[in-house]
Amino acid sequence: MKLGFISNAFARRPIAETARWGRDRGYDFVEVGPHAPLDELRDYLVGEPVLPVHALLYCRNIRHPDPAQRQAFRQATEARLDLARDHNIGIVSISTGIDPERSLRDNVADSAAALQDLCDLAGPEVMVAIENCPDTGNIGINPDLWAALIVAVDRPNFKLTYDPSHLVRLGLEPYAPIEEFAPHIVHAHAKDAEVLAHKLARRGFLDEGWWRYRVPGWGQVDWHRVLTHLHEIGFRGGISLEHEDPLFGGDAKGEVDSEYEAERGLHAGKSHLVPLLELLGRQDPR
Numbered sequence: 145m146k147l148g149f150i151s152n153a154f155a156r157r158p159i160a161e162t163a164r165w166g167r168d169r170g171y172d173f174v175e176v177g178p179h180a181p182l183d184e185l186r187d188y189l190v191g192e193p194v195l196p197v198h199a200l201l202y203c204r205n206i207r208h209p210d211p212a213q214r215q216a217f218r219q220a221t222e223a224r225l226d227l228a229r230d231h232n233i234g235i236v237s238i239s240t241g242i243d244p245e246r247s248l249r250d251n252v253a254d255s256a257a258a259l260q261d262l263c264d265l266a267g268p269e270v271m272v273a274i275e276n277c278p279d280t281g282n283i284g285i286n287p288d289l290w291a292a293l294i295v296a297v298d299r300p301n302f303k304l305t306y307d308p309s310h311l312v313r314l315g316l317e318p319y320a321p322i323e324e325f326a327p328h329i330v331h332a333h334a335k336d337a338e339v340l341a342h343k344l345a346r347r348g349f350l351d352e353g354w355w356r357y358r359v360p361g362w363g364q365v366d367w368h369r370v371l372t373h374l375h376e377i378g379f380r381g382g383i384s385l386e387h388e389d390p391l392f393g394g395d396a397k398g399e400v401d402s403e404y405e406a407e408r409g410l411h412a413g414k415s416h417l418v419p420l421l422e423l424l425g426r427q428d429p430r
Contacts, residue, residue: 145371145374145375145381145382146172146380147383147418148166148171148173148175148199148382148383148385149175149384149386149387149410149414150175150333150384150385150386150387151174151175151179152201152399153387153400153410155177155179155399157403158184159176159184159188163194163195164195166195167194169414171195172196172198173195173199173384174195174196174197174198175197175199175382175384176200178204178220182223182224185227189231197233198331199234199273199305199331200224200227200235200237201275202224202238203238203239203280203282204217204220204280204281205217205239205241205280205282206218206238206239206241207241207242207258207281209245217281221236222262225265225272229266229267232269233270234269234270234330235270235330236266237273237274237275238274238275239275239277239280239281240258240259240274240281240293241258241282242255248285248289249292251283255283255284255293256296256297259272259302263301266301267301268300270301271301271302271303272299272303273304274290274303274304274305275305275307276290276304276305276306277307279396286311286316287316287324290321290328294328303328303329303330304330304331305331306321306332307332308336308337308365309333309336309357309358309365312336312339312365313337313355313357318365319366319369322370322373322377323373323376323377326377326378329374330381331383331384332379333383333384333386334360334384334385335358335387335388336359336365336367336389337356337357337358337363338356338357338363339364340356356389357388357394358389358391359387359389359392359409359412359416360417361412371421371424383417383421385410385413385414387410387413389409392408392409392412393405393408394409
């Protein structure tokens with residue numbers, strides 16, 4: 145398994161500079177988020193990249209009820225699929241799209257149709273992977289809906305980006321789906337979550353402030369179990385460290401107060417993951 149990071153934490157830093165930072169700190173790749181101007185990213189890719197771009201991330205509501213917004217999100221998604229195909233980037237993580245006036249399950253057929261179009265546009269070499277965040281115009285938030293979408297989309301390049309933090313936040317079991325959906329998981333996000341039980345007991349699920357995202361090792365996800373399950377299913381892809389931790393200056397939009405806080409939070413998460421990954425990857429235990 146390879147360890148990278150999502151570039152969102154450095155939204156104000158040029159991609160080339162962000163990549164140099166990651167290379168110098170031992171990351172295997174960078175996953176480029178929606179903040180990056182595509183012209184800047186393209187220039188980086190056609191030059192001499194100092195760190196590989198393993199995946200692109202663009203989670204927006206491609207079925208937004210406002211036609212102008214829907215068209216803008218759809219065009220931006222298609223542009224990233226084109227760029228990925230042209231530059232041998234194998235994964236683009238997106239959302240399914242949603243009509244917010246309908247239930248999650250009533251959205252399956254129309255979201256599947258939109259995803260079929262995007263999978264066909266991407267071509268066989270680019271995996272269109274839905275990321276299970278519930279806040280980004282997305283119905284693919286639990287294993288039942290993953291299964292329904294896999295059947296409805298019915299494209300070999302339709303895949304999953306697994307993020308355990310969203311499952312924990314929603315009260316779902318985060319470990320068993322790794323084995324169940326092993327053939328479909330092509331990428332993973334390393335983000336943690338913490339449910340603040342004393343606040344939940346007072347505020348309930350419909351209020352705010354009873355949960356928060358954390359960097360790995362600082363929340364409730366058991367990363368020994370996650371990495372063990374990924375290892376056991378033969379996953380040898382990329383895991384992107386994602387920083388949205390408010391105790392290290394981040395927020396749930398992926399924005400970080402300062403570059404110092406971005407570096408501090410990523411270091412905290414990386415320090416937890418690297419020893420586990422090294423042990424799993426070691427052939428000779430001596």
